[in-house]
Amino acid sequence: MDIHPQREGESDMNKRRRRLPRLLLLALLICAFLCPVGCKPRQSDGGENLVRVYVAHNEKQYTAAVKEFQERTGIAVEIVSAGTGDCLQRIASEADNPQCDVMWGGxxxxxxxxxxxxxPYVCAEDAFIADAFKDPNDLWIxxxxxxxxxxxxxxxxxxxxxxxxWEDLLxxxxxxxxxxxxxASSGSAYTLLCNIILAVSQQxxxxxxxxxxxxxxxxxxxxxxxSTVYQGVANGEFALGLTLEQLACPYVLDNPEGVGMLYPADGSSNVPxxxxxVKGCPHEENAKRFIDFLLSADCQRFMSEEFDRRSVRSDIPQPESLPDLNSIYFIDYDYEWAGVGKEAVLLQWQAVLEQSGK
Known part of the structure; x- marks a missing residue:
């Protein structure tokens, strides 16, 4: 199964899956008739009809979702793309004058x-998302x-x-x-570091x-x-790479004879x-609409079918191209140690890295 943002001959997700109901069309025509010439659509969030998103994601994937959101809502999306750590540090540095509305990825x-x-935000799709995929205080989804x-x-x-x-890598x-x-700068690498430690530790x-x-x-x-990990393995610069399924998947499915991926028998992790x-964000209402869209059935199904992403929704099936989750052994991932204790983990990582001379 090839991974590509849009197959030839197909229209966008919106065109393929939705039809404007006749009643809605009639209502729009009535509104257009009643609205004075020159009137503008209502704009929220201080008159700016936009949402600013810091994103740590594959460009093809986030571009497809953003395009669809903009076409459906008319809300402009400003993207700042960087590594997870860089995005989060930037949000922290801007806390006194927030510039970002939504952190997406990582x-x-x-x-x-x-x-x-x-x-906190409880999204409109909350009923379809298991508690395991939500912060208890609704601070992330x-x-x-x-x-x-x-x-x-x-x-x-x-x-x-x-x-x-994991021991085979030694x-x-x-x-x-x-x-x-x-x-220290890559969210996927941080997950892999914690995964390895938790999988092999007995103390x-x-x-x-x-x-x-x-x-x-x-x-x-x-x-x-x-990106240098999965690209480096795919082009033969490296034999092995420590990464996440979603990042390796396009290369594996596009070139199964040249590239493969495995789930370590002594324990993978499944951290969403x-x-x-963002607290105090300048375009809060538009930000909420963007989050609702990302977690909607339409968007989650589209991302699953087009990019083989595993949905967090209970009503969206997993991609047929990927192994059944029940066939993979997952460790009991310690979110408190890895999340709340991240600063301490990274300090220890830096000490180990310096000791290695790298």
Whole structure:
């Protein structure tokens, strides 16, 4: 199954799935007749009919959703695209004069670390989203499910050498052949770091998990942003990459003979990426409409069918191209340790990284 934003010969999601009801059309005609010449649509949020979104997502995917939202609502969307950490740090730095309305993207333990900069919002689609995908205080909402994977290049990794468990990555043959982004700036890399530690640790203080990470760094190249991981594996720069299913999926489905991905038998994680309403945002009502749209059945179905994203909604089936979630072993992910304790985790990461000389 190929991944592409729009198949040839098909119209947009809006054109394919919706028809303007006759009664609504009649109402619009009446309003047009009654409205004086030159009158303008009502604009909310201080007269600016826009919403400003900081996004940490694949460009093709967020562009398709944004285009559809703008066509449906007439609300302009201003995008600032960056890594999860960079987006969140920018929101924090602007707290006295918020510029962003919506934070979209980044796994939710990264959002959890910045909840002081978000405000509660119960979206219009709340009934279709399980509690596991929502903050207890409604400060963030999961937007898609994100299993962690090891991506591999089939031209560089023999079938007999494909890793099965995390410990397989410690083999010296992988030295300089494993790509990872920096957990300090990449939300996906931070999830992978926490996933590995939680999967291998037996000690309450997770010291054995950190020892494992120290050993793993002998084989890992910190490659830059998250895109350099999956792109680097796909083009043969690296044999293996630590990433998320959603990021690896397009390459795996487009080129299954050249690229693969696996879910470690000793435990993957399924931390959703999320969306949050920024505290004191300048375009609050438009921001809420944008969040409602992202979590609507139409948008979630579109993103699942076009980009093989796993929906968080109970009424949207999982993509047929991906393994059944029940076939994957998931660890019990410690959101408090990884989210509330993110600052401490990153301090420990920095110490380990400096010790490794990378």
């Amino acid at each position: 796994t939710v333990e990264s959002l959890e670390a910045y909840v002081a900069y978000f405000q 999961g937007e898609s499910q994100q299993p962690a994977v090891i991506m591999y290049n089939r031209n560089l990794v023999a079938n007999s050498d494909i890793p099965v468990v 083999d010296p043959k992988w030295k300089g052949q494993i790509a990872s982004a920096d957990p 309450p203080d997770k010291s054995d998990g950190w020892a494992f990470v120290t050993a793993l760094l002998d084989n890992v190249v910190i490659s830059g942003g998250s 990426d999320g969306v949050a309403l």
